[in-house]
Amino acid sequence: xxxxxxxxxxxxxxxxxxxxxxxxxxxxxxxxxxxxxxxxxxxxxxxxxxxxxxxxxxxxxxxxxxxxxxxxxxxxxxxxxxxxxxxxxxxxxxxxxxxxxxxxxxxxxxxxxxxxxxxxxxxxxxxxxxxxxxxxxxxxxxxxxxxxxxxxxxxxxxxxxxxxxxxxxxxxxxxxxxxxxxxxxxxxxxxxxxxxxxxxxxxxxxxxxxxxxxxxxxxxxxxxxxxxxxxxxxxxxxxxxxxxxxxxxxxxxxxxxxxxxxxxxxxxxxxxxxxxxxxxxxxxxxxxxxxxxxxxxxxxxxxxxxxxxxxxxxxxxxxxxxxxxxxxxxxxxxxxxx
Numbered sequence: 001x002x003x004x005x006x007x008x009x010x011x012x013x014x015x016x017x018x019x020x021x022x023x024x025x026x027x028x029x030x031x032x033x034x035x036x037x038x039x040x041x042x043x044x045x046x047x048x049x050x051x052x053x054x055x056x057x058x059x060x061x062x063x064x065x066x067x068x069x070x071x072x073x074x075x076x077x078x079x080x081x082x083x084x085x086x087x088x089x090x091x092x093x094x095x096x097x098x099x100x101x102x103x104x105x106x107x108x109x110x111x112x113x114x115x116x117x118x119x120x121x122x123x124x125x126x127x128x129x130x131x132x133x134x135x136x137x138x139x140x141x142x143x144x145x146x147x148x149x150x151x152x153x154x155x156x157x158x159x160x161x162x163x164x165x166x167x168x169x170x171x172x173x174x175x176x177x178x179x180x181x182x183x184x185x186x187x188x189x190x191x192x193x194x195x196x197x198x199x200x201x202x203x204x205x206x207x208x209x210x211x212x213x214x215x216x217x218x219x220x221x222x223x224x225x226x227x228x229x230x231x232x233x234x235x236x237x238x239x240x241x242x243x244x245x246x247x248x249x250x251x252x253x254x255x256x257x258x259x260x261x262x263x264x265x266x267x268x269x270x271x272x273x274x275x276x277x278x279x280x281x282x283x284x285x286x287x288x289x290x291x292x293x294x295x296x297x298x299x300x301x302x303x304x305x306x307x308x309x310x311x312x313x314x315x316x317x318x319x320x321x322x323x324x325x326x327x328x329x330x331x332x333x334x335x336x337x338x
Contacts, residue, residue, distance in 0.1 A: 002153035009058030036207035078147035228335035258333040264306040266327035275322030
């Protein structure tokens, strides 16, 4: 386990700046997720932390030790990549053993750590198989096992589940959460999938164009986003965000409000003529326990409402929509929360 402190970190590739003045504290034992769209800098930040990329300026500390210019091997980290990066000609046991053997661990210590990692990851029955004989999920477990045997201070995961199918991703997500609790380790996880971020993280770091947009718990980011970017990125379906127009009735807004927002589940669907605006149902997705209504207001604003699966609203019907005062989000012209 370890504490990590990043101060004023900047990263350039030639004349192109990839990271802008990143400041971040990660507590001992936290599960932190870096999330954001493609190209936002999340993998660059992870690789710079790992020492696989050099920083242009700034400071990185692990347990109060300056590792800004330290080699990866001297940072006491273990990284799990998107590609499993297993040796295909080696067995599971040999893949997990290789790094320890190169680094001069005794045969007894290597065997002990492999046995423990296999137990934790339920790989005991697969130790003599080669990667080609394993499923995608089993191969990813081997890659994680190779990290566990290093007994690092910090685990780094770079989109480790993106090559798996949807069902296996959910299963592996649950297993990683359990692994974090079992090892009580500091873990940093990179993903573009905000569902993974919401379900796994103690703390989420939202990145946008190389800058940290917001840091907080999943529920803090969901209920109190500090920008339009975070509001629309966190949550599925995304928050409804639109410019207030003449179709709105009796809604009190701040003078500087250029955009307003409301989560789909917080919209109240009423009879036509009631609430703050009327909208017509264009599409209804029935998902069993809930339904999603895709609506358009009189002025063409697109809105999504999440309702009960027993809701009887029909496509083509015009309904009223109300935004509760305590569920209304307001943003200025720069996209910052008011």
